[in-house]
Amino acid sequence: MRPRLAALLTLALAASPLIASPLTAPAVRAQDDPGTLVIVNTRAALETVGDAALGVNHAIWDAQLGTTQVSDLLKDAGVRAMRYPGGSYSDIYHWRDHTAPGGYVAPNTDFDTFMAGVRRAGGQAIVAANYGTGTPQEAAEWVRYANVEKGYGVKYWEIGNELYGNGHYGANWEADDHPDKSPAQYASLVVEFARAMKAVDPTIHVGAVLTTPGEWPDGITAAGDAGTWNQVVLSTAGPEVDFGIVHWYPGGDTAADAMARTDRITDAIRLVREQSRRYAGKELGIAMTELNTSYGRNTQPGALFAADAYATLMANGVFTIDWWNVHNGIDRVSTIAGHTDFHDFGLLSSANCTADGTVCQPPLNTPFAPYHALAMTSRFAGPGDQLLATASTDPLVKVHAARRTDGGLSVMLINQDPDAAKPVSLRYAGYSPAGEAKVLTHGNGDAAITTGTGSATSATLPPYSITTLVLRPSAPVTGPAAPGRPAASAVTDRTATISWPAGAPGVKYEVHRRVGANTEQWGETTGTSFTAHNLVPSTRYQVNVIARDGAGRVSWSSPPLTFTTATPATSTCAVTFTDVSDWGNGYVGNVEVVNTGTRPVDGWTLTFDWPTTWQRVDSGWNGTWAQTGTTVQVVGGDSNRVIAPGAAVATGFVASYQGPNVPPSVFRLNGTHCTTR
Template identity: 70%
Template sequence: MRTRLTVLPALVLLAAQLAVPRAGAEADPGVTVAVNARAGLETVSDTAVGANHAIWDTTLGTPEVADLMKGAGVQALRYPGGSYSDIYHWRDHTAPGGYVAPNTDFDHFMAGVRRAGAKPIVTANYGTGTPQEAADWVRYANVEKRYGVRYWEIGNELYGNGHYGSAWEADDHPEKTPAEYATIVKQYAEAMKAVDPTIKVGAVLTTPGDWPDGIVAAGDAGTWNEVVLSIAGPVVDFGIVHWYPTGSTGPESLSKTNRIADFVRMTREQATRYAHKDLPIALTEVNTSYGMNTQPGALFAADAFATLLENGVFTVDWWNVHNGPTSFSTIAGQPDYADFGLLSSAGCLADGTICQPALNTPFAPYHALAMTSRFAGPGDQLVQAAASDPLVKVHASRKRDGGLAVLLVNQDPDAAKPVTLDYTGYTPAASARVLSYTNGATGITTTTGGSATVTLPPYSLTTLTLRPKASTAAPSTPARPTAAAVTDREATLTWTPTSPGVKYEVHRQVGTTTEQWGETTGTSFTVHNLTPGTRYTVNLIARDNAGRVSWSSPPATFTTTTPPTSTCAVTFTDTNDWGNGYVGAVDITNTGTTSLDTWTLAFTWPTTWQQVTSGWNATWTQTGTAVQVAGTAPLAPGATANTGFVGAYQGPNAPPTTFTLNGTLCTTR
């Protein structure tokens, strides 16, 4: 969490400022945006856009705040507030060691939730509480008061209890290990579900690429996620991650959204590996480190929320509704108070020289949440979209009513961006409703424009809301296919039937384009001639006898294996991780019949933020993301060369998927 009037050292706001848009800046020559409605991504949940409430906030649950949350389309509100969750006792509304504001008890919170039309997410006290206390809270909430609280977290950031060195989270348990947390989480889940079997219980996980992910502490059987998912994974219903990316400039902080797809995917892969199931992911705290109250914060929020929803995160909860000022600077020409809140707390800096605007004045990220909730609502499906200019981020949403919305984020603080849009799988009417939030604005404006072109003001958010040129009946949308029998060269997709008499087209996503692999009237399809060690994303589209096509199914993603047999085999191991670097071991075995007098192993990092800093027992070189390891001695048949390196990373540390030895694809063990 981020506490009131406090900023963790890694997130201290620096004085660096973005350039104020200069008068008469030349417009960009043009940007092409491609939207492919056939390349379906994930569907938006009814808790997608959320925010955190905290019991030290004197305005928690007030009608004015609830109405502001409703006005922004906030669908989820989390309580009782970050690390306070692990000292809070709901029945007597106390938090020993912390400040509790008047009129912030659970019933006041729920009154605000109901007025806002949102859904509650409640964090039960793990640090200083008990399973029985949590079960009593469920009984009060859902049996006595009939509030219908569905989502319950067990504690907050418990990996910060001192087990890995840093201690900010209260934890009175004699053991602070992930095994102890997971074991007691099972007790919480059992006690709480005995009261209301319909609730969903979540366990705290670390975010891949963020401390202490990857670290194995003394005496532990694995990393925090490995241990927690192995023990508690089978009984919990979702995993909880938090994300506070760093950055001291606009470009640096805004670029961090490129980490999202990898850390969400890796969290899911960990759940599959250790809990043996597909575990839904909730990101219940997120904020930025630069321009928290100004346009960089708004641009980050819109891009991050949309990207997280595209990747299937079912709730994204901004920290916080109110928080308080910590420093002052001018960013992109606007006053910024380094305040994690969506709304002004009307606070002043310690010396009293600078004060915030009136209480509950919305900051820029508030308007970003409002834009996001209008762009993609519950039941809408995100689809693939991309821009030719890296400073323009684009997201698209196919609406339940047949419309299409395109969210465009211009990250250039100086230049307007004229955009030409191209649509695949959707034919829009000529006109569109245009929503715009510009730098320094006090709200979102609405105008009418065209569906094919739009000019994005500098440092702005723009959403085009489109209607189809012609509406026709279409077959039912197919369900998500399932990939099975995946080898290095083939995979079989299966699915449940939808409308009778339709053909199912099988499409592979390639960026914003799709390629059709084939079609069938059945409910399975086997694809051949795949590339080993490659991740594939596939959708189904149903087509009836009149040629009408359905919406795209949600995607199925699978990764082909490496060859089961080859003349070489490679084992890649992270042997000692410290959170942003590690010692890696690479064992290379000659499984062929010919001695290799000289040999070179080659692989490619999955991301741009992974790096070899040094190596041994071979000559290590890296160019871009490509790595080569040149042997220093011959490799006889059956022999293994043991080499290693020190690696560094600044985001999710995904291992490479394929290795070649002298150009031959190896088996990865």
């Protein structure tokens, strides 16, 4: 058996308290090669799918907006949310007279036509109010018309679109008539917008534009600003709004590069949450109201990216993900994965041609590959379903799993290998499936999703395909209700108290820590709190709680709790790490090391690990800097080799990054874990 497979099977099948219930499939014998091994663990639940999760963008320059054919296609794909009036048009659009000075407005794309299409599709609207050339009063009147006069019940309202692109940071694509284009001005006016709009309908949710971690201009502090865009906006507007808005066009020059960018999602969303807690004093919802890829937009690479990105974002609690766009139009033509790609942002064909008329798109509203990816995603997980931790032994096989509200389980398998089929064996922790599964497949070039039957524990994935297994339990699920989301308090460097809402009487609660796709049980209690001891300082933990009744039946997992232990309470060294000057994909960092012990340090080496693979040190000073893999080391020189008790040395570096810039958390001086200041 291959070493990586043996290691994962050892974790999955070990007779230990790591997994409370045995895996349902038998162990694989050493002489067998099951191909790719996939683990699904219902003890390690992630976030729950919201009712607006699967979304798209509609634009007022799209003459197909709201038509019967388009609405029915979106309904068939399971689309639940539609954003209006379309990207940067949001900041020039005046809803009352349906005009967008400086832009084209197609016939029959007014707000009422849009809402008729939304209702026909069975979805809900996400509306971007005009910040750039509009006023709080205009936005409030729109809320009144939509929700009071017409009864449309529009819940989610954005204030503008990508306002950081108004020229303040140098790039100017977003209309903004305000003389002051700073984040401080935007934030102060967002407060006015939110108050005026909520005075009309207090039930609405209002969102503010944020930068996406790792994407320009995130991390940059412009001249005269008190901090970065997110810091300033969240500090002022955060207490008044309900969610933050991020957009993501991650780039990539090849199919493999573009599809790999989904590994940045978890860190990016976590950083936005941390920023909202730090600067707004609360955890805001997160909406990704624009998403697309740079390679294979209309062919299978775009579909594989879309399915993986939507599922990953849902697992991280993003409440709406809105593909840009329903229609967009032909750009440039190439052949990708054996099929014609028009580099068209749209889900559906616009039926237009190249300027010379030599190449035309298929008939109007023909679905492109990403449309089928959205349809596969909606069949994989819907509102109320809970995503689960998974693992795959093959990096080209991406796997997502969801437990369904009806007691079933679904597993979405994405084969990113363009040439090879992948045999897959599946193992389940905490769930016993019936032997037969419903199988949904979308392969490279397919014009529709195929449906069949297969095994719950094995499958063969065609090249460049999305396959979903829909499972039923082998016996009725009769356990107690799942506990509510736990919370952490009294977190120190070594301990944390975890508590959760009381459930049914007479149950015991198990506290599980997630380790990859595996879990380890920390303990159990009949109460509603548990104190974990012997934790590692400066370490992030993810915890779930499970209820067990007197008959031994167990519940589904609670939503996850993530917390980080404090820096070491006592140490003989302390480190201050500072991002001095950031330009969006790199920065100057400063590191100060203090000897907090009682003896001189004669000769020192400081080490830390970057949290991601896309961060690196390019050069440094006041020491010899080197990086191996993600581990960074700086060695003191002759001029600063001795650090007296109470004294400090300063060193620094220039770093680059190509994704969310997550700061390191653990610094070791000559092997000693330092306190971080």
